[in-house]
Amino acid sequence: MYKVAFLPGDGIGQDLKEVVKLFRDKIEEKYGFSFELNELPIGGKAIDSFGDPLPPDTLKECKKSDAVFLIAVGGPKWDNNPPNLRPEAGLLKLRKSLNVFCNIRPIKLSKHLTHLSCLKCETVDKGLDIIILRELTEGLYFGEPRGIYTQPDGSKVAINTMSYSSTTIEKFAKIGFDLAMSRKKSLTSVDKANVLENSRLWREVVENLSKSYPEVKLDHLYVDNAALQMIYNPNQFDVIITENLFGDILSDEAAALVGSLGLLPSASIGDNKPFLYEPVHGSAPSIAGKNMANPIATIFSIALMLRLSFERNDIAFDLENAVEKTLEMGIGTADLKMKNTIGTREFANEVLKNL
Amino acid sequence: MYKVAFLPGDGIGQDLKEVVKLFRDKIEEKYGFSFELNELPIGGKAIDSFGDPLPPDTLKECKKSDAVFLIAVGGPKWDNNPPNLRPEAGLLKLRKSLNVFCNIRPIKLSKHLTHLSCLKCETVDKGLDIIILRELTEGLYFGEPRGIYTQPDGSKVAINTMSYSSTTIEKFAKIGFDLAMSRKKSLTSVDKANVLENSRLWREVVENLSKSYPEVKLDHLYVDNAALQMIYNPNQFDVIITENLFGDILSDEAAALVGSLGLLPSASIGDNKPFLYEPVHGSAPSIAGKNMANPIATIFSIALMLRLSFERNDIAFDLENAVEKTLEMGIGTADLKMKNTIGTREFANEVLKNL
Numbered sequence: 001m002y003k004v005a006f007l008p009g010d011g012i013g014q015d016l017k018e019v020v021k022l023f024r025d026k027i028e029e030k031y032g033f034s035f036e037l038n039e040l041p042i043g044g045k046a047i048d049s050f051g052d053p054l055p056p057d058t059l060k061e062c063k064k065s066d067a068v069f070l071i072a073v074g075g076p077k078w079d080n081n082p083p084n085l086r087p088e089a090g091l092l093k094l095r096k097s098l099n100v101f102c103n104i105r106p107i108k109l110s111k112h113l114t115h116l117s118c119l120k121c122e123t124v125d126k127g128l129d130i131i132i133l134r135e136l137t138e139g140l141y142f143g144e145p146r147g148i149y150t151q152p153d154g155s156k157v158a159i160n161t162m163s164y165s166s167t168t169i170e171k172f173a174k175i176g177f178d179l180a181m182s183r184k185k186s187l188t189s190v191d192k193a194n195v196l197e198n199s200r201l202w203r204e205v206v207e208n209l210s211k212s213y214p215e216v217k218l219d220h221l222y223v224d225n226a227a228l229q230m231i232y233n234p235n236q237f238d239v240i241i242t243e244n245l246f247g248d249i250l251s252d253e254a255a256a257l258v259g260s261l262g263l264l265p266s267a268s269i270g271d272n273k274p275f276l277y278e279p280v281h282g283s284a285p286s287i288a289g290k291n292m293a294n295p296i297a298t299i300f301s302i303a304l305m306l307r308l309s310f311e312r313n314d315i316a317f318d319l320e321n322a323v324e325k326t327l328e329m330g331i332g333t334a335d336l337k338m339k340n341t342i343g344t345r346e347f348a349n350e351v352l353k354n355l
Numbered sequence: 356m357y358k359v360a361f362l363p364g365d366g367i368g369q370d371l372k373e374v375v376k377l378f379r380d381k382i383e384e385k386y387g388f389s390f391e392l393n394e395l396p397i398g399g400k401a402i403d404s405f406g407d408p409l410p411p412d413t414l415k416e417c418k419k420s421d422a423v424f425l426i427a428v429g430g431p432k433w434d435n436n437p438p439n440l441r442p443e444a445g446l447l448k449l450r451k452s453l454n455v456f457c458n459i460r461p462i463k464l465s466k467h468l469t470h471l472s473c474l475k476c477e478t479v480d481k482g483l484d485i486i487i488l489r490e491l492t493e494g495l496y497f498g499e500p501r502g503i504y505t506q507p508d509g510s511k512v513a514i515n516t517m518s519y520s521s522t523t524i525e526k527f528a529k530i531g532f533d534l535a536m537s538r539k540k541s542l543t544s545v546d547k548a549n550v551l552e553n554s555r556l557w558r559e560v561v562e563n564l565s566k567s568y569p570e571v572k573l574d575h576l577y578v579d580n581a582a583l584q585m586i587y588n589p590n591q592f593d594v595i596i597t598e599n600l601f602g603d604i605l606s607d608e609a610a611a612l613v614g615s616l617g618l619l620p621s622a623s624i625g626d627n628k629p630f631l632y633e634p635v636h637g638s639a640p641s642i643a644g645k646n647m648a649n650p651i652a653t654i655f656s657i658a659l660m661l662r663l664s665f666e667r668n669d670i671a672f673d674l675e676n677a678v679e680k681t682l683e684m685g686i687g688t689a690d691l692k693m694k695n696t697i698g699t700r701e702f703a704n705e706v707l708k709n710l
């Protein structure tokens with residue numbers, strides 16, 4: 001039986017915890033396929049109990065598991081903590097320690113939800129279906145030296161280092177090319193090669209690798225232009241690869257096109273298991289504990305885990321279909337602005353019925 | 356008489372050059388106010404003639420002028436040049452040499468052009484009116500060390516340095532607070548303080564400065580969230596301040612909301628004159644020489660120059676009004692998708708008539 005390190009975390013993480021358990025049980029009942037959920041502390045809750053956003057035991061258990069499923073960390077209570085005692089620090093350390101260098105963010109807008117998009121309907125009338133791959137373990141997030149230094153005259157200087165190795169770029173980009181081959185054979189690499197050496201190396205490695213994928217149409221786009229094109233014409237994109245910070249910004253921008261963060265799952269994969277699964281919505285403190293959180297991102301993240309860590313594409317597909325069928329019925333959580341608004345638990349139950 | 360270093364540059368820079376001259380003449384005729392246009396080479400054209408995207412003479416003349424007016428640099432011809440022989444290198448060196456640390460980008464969508472916006476009409480039915488201030492002389496663009504290094508095992512590592520000094524942040528942010536005071540007294544500072552020391556210093560300096568502006572409502576937003584909010588609800592913003600690269604990305608994203616880059620001017624100011632004025636659209640090689648380029652960004656950039664370098668807010672205001680009146684007539688260049696499409700020269704002439 002597969003073992004999942006289960007990190008519900010803070011805010012609506014606690015509301016959605018029950019949803020994960022419901023789906024686990026139903027999957028066991030319907031498919032005879034089961035995984036164990038080993039609940040562990042992370043983020044704000046872990047700071048409160050252990051003074052550490054990623055307690056050593058949590059990390060140890062994660063590393064021994066077949067997959068890690070995290071819901072959300074953070075909240076106003078910990079926002080003014082020193083950097084190393086903030087919930088995000090736990091998340092960043094977890095990503096780095098698991099060495100999950102490729103963050104997969106499908107940006108999918110169902111044709112039943114085009115009313116949600118901030119874009120004009122004609123732009124998105126067939127929905128959206130883009131996958132953004134974001135490198136997750138190098139770049140400005142982790143580069144050294146870093147720090148704030150006081151000068152002799154009392155003024156201060158801050159330093160961060162953006163650093164990328166060709167080895168990481170190559171194995172990351174390879175995932176992009178492989179994914180493009182399984183889809184429309186179109187790959188967009190986003191960089192800022194007109195300014196940054198990091199981007200020049202990025203482009204060089206991606207160009208070289210593209211020789212092994214003669215069928216994939218490769219484009220390079222500057223990040224500023226990508227931010228613009230994402231709005232002008234998002235459907236020109238299929239698979240996008242980019243570095244850590246650009247990916248952070250672009251994937252949130254793309255999420256806005258969809259209209260609700262509550263719909264978007266993510267997976268972070270590396271050379272070795274365990275991989276890490278997280279909905280992208282964050283802890284949403286303002287609706288925590290109110291049975292209002294949209295469970296779709298969580299359900300889609302379960303589907304990604306079934307597909308990428310447990311090789312059960314069949315179940316993943318059924319889950320995604322069950323969500324689609326439920327939306328077709330015109331019901332959804334408040335963020336979806338459907339005819340009928342229902343709660344987290346109620347919506348999850350409808351999806352289970354459609355499974 | 357004021358002296359303007361005039362750098363039309365490449366691509367549609369050449370189409371729009373005539374527009375600038377027409378407006379110069381008309382302003383002289385109507386207001387008795389005149390400035391001299393001293394045309395100088397930059398960008399691709401300068402590379403072709405002098406092997407340098409910013410020839411020393413151009414820079415020397417710019418520094419002696421009261422203002423610098425640049426239209427656009429770049430084009431496919433020079434895209435594969437080595438970094439220091441690319442048109443952008445000239446632009447970056449010019450900004451750095453003039454020490455124009457504050458790039459002002461008004462994101463304005465006229466109520467006559469809401470059909471252009473990619474956003475749903477209800478979001479932008481009253482148009483848009485945001486000003487993004489982007490720091491222009493520090494950060495990843497200029498930080499040292501930078502380079503690509505080969506490791507003993509043959510792999511490569513790229514390094515860029517993001518660096519900010521509290522002195523620059525402070526004088527830059529001060530412009531933001533002053534601008535906010537002259538508008539809605541609302542200021543949004545965008546950073547990534549949950550990850551970067553640069554952003555922590557940024558936030559600290561901005562917070563300190565805010566004590567001198569008790570009337571200004573200051574918000575901090577992470578850059579990923581800002582990219583998302585810019586789409587969800589752009590009218591929540593009035594004045595935004597941010598560092599160099601974040602500003603590059605966010606201002607292009609905001610430009611996309613407006614629907615045409617051809618509408619957007621910019622000014623870059625510093626402690627001392629000359630300041631630098633540029634439309635944001637770039638050289639648009641595909642429409643160069645076709646009398647198709649939208650002259651509005653250029654006209655608005657002239658208005659900014661009159662306002663910020665020549666203290667002629669009255670003429671600036673008249674220019675902006677003349678554009679608005681012309682749009683009201685239902686005419687515009689192709690990018691504006693109006694009832695009647697006319698050419699660059701013809702549109703410029705209509706604006707002149709409305710002046």
Ligand SMILES: CC(C)[C@H](C(=O)O)[C@@H](O)C(=O)O
Pocket residue numbers: 088091092248549550579
């Ligand atoms: C919380 C933060 C550190 C994180 C990031 O920037 O990676 C978040 O924005 C994300 O995208 O998962």
Ligand SMILES: CC(C)[C@H](C(=O)O)[C@@H](O)C(=O)O
Pocket residue numbers: 194195224443446447603
């Ligand atoms: C051409 C490029 C170097 C430049 C920048 O990144 O600053 C451009 O994108 C801009 O915003 O003016």
